[in-house]
Amino acid sequence: MTLNDAVLRIRNRQRIKLSRNNVPAAVWTSVDHYNGEQVDTLTMIFKTSGCWWGKLGGCTMCGFVYDRASTPPSAEDLEEQMTRALERSEKLDHFMVKIFTSGSFLDENEITPDLRTSLLQRLARDERIFKVIVETRSEFVTPEAMEQCRNALGSTSFEIAIGLETSSDLIRKRSINKGTSFQKYIDAVRITHDSGSTMKAYLLLKPLFLSEKEAMDDILGTIDDIAGSVDTVSINLCNVQKGTYVEHLWERKQYRPPWLWTIVEILKEAKNRHPELVITSDPVGAGSLRGPHNCRECSRDVADVIRHFSLTQDPASLNIPYCECIELWKKVLELDDLTYGCPIMD
Amino acid sequence: MTMTRYFEILQRDGAARIGKLLLKNVISTPYVLNTMDLHDIDNSSILDGGSLWSSVDPETDPKRLQQLRERCGENVLIILPHRSYPPDAPDDEVQKALPEDDHPLGGAIGITLRPGQPVAKSDMYVMEGAGCFENKARDMIRGMLAMKEAIPADTAVYVPDLALPENAAMLAYLGVDVVDTTRAIVSAYKDIYLTSAGSHYLDSMTELPCRCRHCADLDINELRSMEKKKRAQIIERHNVDALEAEMALARERIRNGTLREYVEGSCRNRPWLTAMLRLLDMEYTYMEEQAPIVRPRDMIATTGESLTRPEVVRFAKRVHERYSPPEADILVLLPCSAKKPYSISNSHYRFINAMGKYRKYVHEVIITSPLGIVPRELELTYPAANYDTTVTGYWDAEERKWVQGCLEQYLTKHSYSHIIAHVDGAYREICEAVSEKLGIEFTYTCQDGVTSPTSLGTLKRTLSDLTSGARKRHDPRQDLMRSIADYQFGSGAGKLIIPDGATIKAPFPKHQVFLNKEQIATLVPQYGIIALTVAGARRLLPEEEYIVTIDDFVPKGSILAPGITGADPQIRINDEVIVIGKRALCIGRALMSGREMQESSRGIAVDLRHVKKIH
Numbered sequence: 001m002t003l004n005d006a007v008l009r010i011r012n013r014q015r016i017k018l019s020r021n022n023v024p025a026a027v028w029t030s031v032d033h034y035n036g037e038q039v040d041t042l043t044m045i046f047k048t049s050g051c052w053w054g055k056l057g058g059c060t061m062c063g064f065v066y067d068r069a070s071t072p073p074s075a076e077d078l079e080e081q082m083t084r085a086l087e088r089s090e091k092l093d094h095f096m097v098k099i100f101t102s103g104s105f106l107d108e109n110e111i112t113p114d115l116r117t118s119l120l121q122r123l124a125r126d127e128r129i130f131k132v133i134v135e136t137r138s139e140f141v142t143p144e145a146m147e148q149c150r151n152a153l154g155s156t157s158f159e160i161a162i163g164l165e166t167s168s169d170l171i172r173k174r175s176i177n178k179g180t181s182f183q184k185y186i187d188a189v190r191i192t193h194d195s196g197s198t199m200k201a202y203l204l205l206k207p208l209f210l211s212e213k214e215a216m217d218d219i220l221g222t223i224d225d226i227a228g229s230v231d232t233v234s235i236n237l238c239n240v241q242k243g244t245y246v247e248h249l250w251e252r253k254q255y256r257p258p259w260l261w262t263i264v265e266i267l268k269e270a271k272n273r274h275p276e277l278v279i280t281s282d283p284v285g286a287g288s289l290r291g292p293h294n295c296r297e298c299s300r301d302v303a304d305v306i307r308h309f310s311l312t313q314d315p316a317s318l319n320i321p322y323c324e325c326i327e328l329w330k331k332v333l334e335l336d337d338l339t340y341g342c343p344i345m346d
Numbered sequence: 347m348t349m350t351r352y353f354e355i356l357q358r359d360g361a362a363r364i365g366k367l368l369l370k371n372v373i374s375t376p377y378v379l380n381t382m383d384l385h386d387i388d389n390s391s392i393l394d395g396g397s398l399w400s401s402v403d404p405e406t407d408p409k410r411l412q413q414l415r416e417r418c419g420e421n422v423l424i425i426l427p428h429r430s431y432p433p434d435a436p437d438d439e440v441q442k443a444l445p446e447d448d449h450p451l452g453g454a455i456g457i458t459l460r461p462g463q464p465v466a467k468s469d470m471y472v473m474e475g476a477g478c479f480e481n482k483a484r485d486m487i488r489g490m491l492a493m494k495e496a497i498p499a500d501t502a503v504y505v506p507d508l509a510l511p512e513n514a515a516m517l518a519y520l521g522v523d524v525v526d527t528t529r530a531i532v533s534a535y536k537d538i539y540l541t542s543a544g545s546h547y548l549d550s551m552t553e554l555p556c557r558c559r560h561c562a563d564l565d566i567n568e569l570r571s572m573e574k575k576k577r578a579q580i581i582e583r584h585n586v587d588a589l590e591a592e593m594a595l596a597r598e599r600i601r602n603g604t605l606r607e608y609v610e611g612s613c614r615n616r617p618w619l620t621a622m623l624r625l626l627d628m629e630y631t632y633m634e635e636q637a638p639i640v641r642p643r644d645m646i647a648t649t650g651e652s653l654t655r656p657e658v659v660r661f662a663k664r665v666h667e668r669y670s671p672p673e674a675d676i677l678v679l680l681p682c683s684a685k686k687p688y689s690i691s692n693s694h695y696r697f698i699n700a701m702g703k704y705r706k707y708v709h710e711v712i713i714t715s716p717l718g719i720v721p722r723e724l725e726l727t728y729p730a731a732n733y734d735t736t737v738t739g740y741w742d743a744e745e746r747k748w749v750q751g752c753l754e755q756y757l758t759k760h761s762y763s764h765i766i767a768h769v770d771g772a773y774r775e776i777c778e779a780v781s782e783k784l785g786i787e788f789t790y791t792c793q794d795g796v797t798s799p800t801s802l803g804t805l806k807r808t809l810s811d812l813t814s815g816a817r818k819r820h821d822p823r824q825d826l827m828r829s830i831a832d833y834q835f836g837s838g839a840g841k842l843i844i845p846d847g848a849t850i851k852a853p854f855p856k857h858q859v860f861l862n863k864e865q866i867a868t869l870v871p872q873y874g875i876i877a878l879t880v881a882g883a884r885r886l887l888p889e890e891e892y893i894v895t896i897d898d899f900v901p902k903g904s905i906l907a908p909g910i911t912g913a914d915p916q917i918r919i920n921d922e923v924i925v926i927g928k929r930a931l932c933i934g935r936a937l938m939s940g941r942e943m944q945e946s947s948r949g950i951a952v953d954l955r956h957v958k959k960i961h
Contacts, residue, residue: 001436001437002436002438002439003435003436003438003439003440005438006436079768094530124571170398170399171399174429174439177397186892208435209399209429209430209431209432209435210399211397211399214397214399214400217400218399218400243773248434249432249434251432252432252478253478254434254435254475254478256432256434324574327535327574327575328532328535328536328578331531331532331535332532334382335381335382335528335531335532335773336505337394337397338381338382338384338385338394338507338528339430339477339506339507339528340428340430340458340472340473340474340475340476340506340507341430341431341432341433341458341460341474341475341476341477341478342432342475342476342477342478342506342507343432344477344507344528344532
């Protein structure tokens with residue numbers, strides 16, 4: 001069995017929740033870092049027909065596949081999803097919009113070019129919105145698509161977010177099963193910049209099979225590789241999502257999500273190496289067994305520090321009060337490399 | 347056949363073995379490797395070659411490895427760069443991570459091996475993802491057996507990230523040669539204090555149950571109040587010492603052949619270890635092949651698993667398959683005795699006395715737990731005269747079922763005109779169950795205890811009534827020698843080695859067999875097995891069993907594994923074997939199994955007693 005077969009087998013056992021196609025999968029507001037300031041953000045997750053790659057199997061850690069619609073939503077449905085999402089911005093007067101689908105915003109099978117233009121134009125007309133970020137797989141970043149988006153948005157800033165995960169094609173293929181390459185990402189960066197837009201890269205801390213130290217080094221190496229071309233780096237801490245291959249191994253005690261100390265170390269070191277680069281991380285699910293965690297005592301506080309740093313980009317904010325579990329983490333860094341396949345569990 | 351120059355097995359006890367890794371430092375195995383030493387390039391004898399998950403440049407990596415080899419020398423074992431996976435990772439991924447065959451690096455190497463995957467040549471195999479097998483007895487055994495089957499018998503097996511003091515002996519029993527300190531260290535940093543009987547959270551302890559150099563003068567409250575790092579370092583030293591002490595004990599038990607008895611006891615501390623022992627016993631072929639035919643120690647049979655240990659099952663199987671009873675019409679079933687061989691015990695002395703002159707008309711079979719049934723002829727044969735069991739008078743259901751099954755099988759195969767059961771208690775209940783099941787009538791001769799005058803009188807009277815007209819046994823001493831020969835070399839061997847004209851000299855149990863004034867065989871009284879002379883060996887040759895073939899040379903003292911061209915796979919450790927080559931016929935004692943003789947590239951295979959040059 002290949003990795004993709006294994007992922008697909010689990011995918012086929014999951015059911016897509018029946019839900020209304022005219023309601024977005026999720027909407028929330030938050031505060032983000034932007035150009036040295038803290039700004040409001042409206043995040044909307046659209047229900048579309050879903051990620052083409054995820055439907056064929058796809059990434060080992062990704063459970064967003066199941067947020068897709070059970071039947072393909074119509075253009076009207078998606079317009080309505082945006083209407084409902086924008087209702088949540090009533091109290092905001094100056095904000096960014098982040099659009100995710102459970103796949104790629106630029107995939108024409110999820111959102112047709114006409115609909116894409118129409119959605120972006122609606123955002124461009126709203127003067128409170130100063131920037132729009134959309135997430136897509138790299139293969140959909142074409143000069144045509146970018147020109148269309150730019151034209152639709154006019155003077156509103158536009159950012160492409162890509163789940164690069166790592167600059168290592170080996171890890172991308174053999175651990176994440178991403179079905180793309182570092183070169184495709186580099187091409188996408190060039191096209192994005194040529195169109196006058198910015199690029200945000202999502203990285204994945206601790207994909208399957210890597211030791212804690214290998215995972216840390218992979219992210220630091222990746223940041224070194226992309227620092228010169230990317231505008232923002234956001235590090236996702238692998239968490240155990242339902243219906244994923246990661247969950248399959250985690251349930252069998254063959255995967256442990258990353259330590260929060262690891263991301264703290266990465267943020268310190270990467271910020272030190274690349275002081276101008278915006279590096280953020282949202283520790284989703286921190287402190288739970290399924291999420292990145294330290295011990296019970298400190299996980300919550302350390303997660304807050306990570307969030308705070310992501311907003312302020314201030315390295316001084318990463319000085320965290322001592323917790324005993326850091327000693328165990330240091331040993332894990334040393335020993336997890338030498339277990340020959342079994343992660344060191346809590 | 348692959349050759350390892352870097353590992354040699356010196357002694358075996360079942361699947362467990364004492365060996366040495368012939369590296370920069372000679373390492374005695376089973377060995378507790380300090381995990382961090384894998385990175386100590388200047389001092390360690392075993393090094394980790396690194397992970398292929400890190401961005402490795404395929405162009406420069408071989409060069410890096412070659413430089414490492416040049417720096418540390420040939421006799422440092424380098425575990426080749428690996429891309430390791432946990433056990434449930436998809437197989438296709440793993441295959442692509444395998445290193446090529448015949449690695450160009452040279453010197454001592456180790457490779458990570460996933461059970462079920464093709465094997466490349468190596469001096470040591472690292473069991474991939476072994477740490478994930480904690481609490482998974484079935485998976486661990488399946489993995490280990492698949493691995494052992496795939497690799498040459500004389501290569502070392504390293505099980506990383508699993509050893510604790512509580513399981514070290516069981517890992518050794520499984521046939522693991524190298525473990526490491528990863529779990530002992532990680533436990534320390536989790537405030538878990540390890541003992542051979544299990545682990546304890548420091549918080550829940552009142553005193554330290556250890557007097558090792560780190561704990562002897564340490565007060566638990568003092569330990570608890572130390573800052574984390576210092577505390578963890580002390581617990582780590584204790585944990586690692588506890589693991590090393592346990593492994594030293596395991597090595598000692600292997601050396602004196604009693605590891606089985608030890609793990610039968612110590613496995614109770616953790617259910618999965620007990621499960622491992624039971625599951626291993628179900629792997630009879632694997633375990634029996636490695637179980638010696640005799641041990642220089644008594645066999646202690648005190649647990650439920652004593653009934654399923656390979657020596658016990660093998661004894662019962664051989665009684666069933668290889669043994670033929672002497673010609674007799676009357677069977678007398680007797681209870682076992684604490685003193686062995688049975689015939690020198692008080693109770694058997696009385697039975698024999700009571701049978702008196704009628705004894706030559708009867709065949710005697712002893713009922714016992716855990717061996718089932720022991721024909722009188724085999725009462726000396728290991729482990730019949732060498733076991734010690736718990737005697738309470740109470741037999742549990744498993745014991746009854748096992749012994750009953752053995753007797754039932756025997757009476758299904760062999761028939762008598764009369765069966766006398768001079769037994770009481772549980773023995774009698776077993777006889778009654780067999781009698782009912784097979785529809786065979788038993789005569790019971792005990793009224794008030796097996797050695798009471800009344801019971802013995804009844805036995806005598808019953809025999810006197812039955813023996814008129816019964817067949818008289820020919821020569822019980824010849825029957826004994828033939829039975830042992832059959833047990834040892836296969837059915838039919840007895841008549842070959844000891845033909846009708848042979849004479850038996852010297853009193854029990856030191857019988858010697860002569861034919862035409864030439865000595866053929868001797869009974870080894872301690873183990874109840876036969877030692878052959880050259881003449882005896884010649885008589886056995888037509889059977890073509892228990893034979894080791896060698897090249898064109900005259901050996902001296904012993905045969906080394908590489909000199910062997912073929913070996914009977916039936917051969918077990920301590921078996922009497924015949925060695926033949928173009929220039930010599932020899933007799934000796936096997937020090938490894940037949941399969942190992944064929945596969946091994948190092949070590950003494952046969953310890954010779956007689957060497958006869960031939961032309």
